[in-house]
């Protein structure tokens with residue numbers, strides 16, 4: 440018999456039924472995908488690092504009064520979260536030009552934007568998560584005007600927190616993606632940060648050298664992804680003491 444009921448399996452995480460109604464267990468896999476899953480690999484230790492990094496960011500946000508789905512970390516790969524209804528939009532916040540924005544507007548990667556820009560993409564793998572305007576969101580009722588207002592506020596609060604924390608450890612947050620969940624309290628609902636906040640869904644550049652410390656290392660074959668994520672965890676003081684494979688072992692005679 441299965442240990443517990445599987446609720447959903449995505450590219451990088453699995454959700455299981457939680458111990459209490461309204462809770463889920465979020466399991467971080469080692470699978471890495473990019474370019475809408477055209478590029479795939481299994482990277483030992485990535486899940487454990489993302490679990491710990493996402494815990495760090497979500498806990499910080501909770502402490503500052505920015506609501507998230509995070510309850511507590513259970514072990515190296517799993518965390519207990521509140522069950523939410525996911526808003527079918529990816530919320531992207533950009534401080535520096537990179538990725539699809541750089542391409543779309545012909546900007547050089549690394550160009551500082553005049554102000555943080557919030558974008559929305561429809562969560563639809565078959566369509567490649569297309570960029571959508573507020574007009575589409577309202578017309579197709581993917582979210583209400585109130586939700587949009589709340590999502591902008593949440594996006595900017597996460598950006599200020601993430602950018603500030605990472606600046607403190609010498610890292611620039613070029614852009615990132617968050618997902619938003621709806622939580623019901625009786626007749627009322629409110630929005631919370633859901634999914635994960637980790638180097639899988641951010642662009643993180645070393646402030647001095649510009650070195651990439653995020654999933655672009657995998658997308659662009661720039662070296663060891665776990666070395667990059669472990670460097671972020673080490674700087675934040677959350678690198679797990681137990682074995683997260685980092686680079687290849689060296690033979691000692």
Ligand code: TYD
Pocket residue numbers: 529531537538539540560568614615616639640641642
């Ligand atoms: P973007 O530049 O639009 O796309 P790509 O990463 O394919 O070049 O992505 C902006 C940021 O949002 C980047 O840090 C990656 C993240 N992101 C995700 O994590 N998942 C997604 O589905 C999308 C669209 C973006």
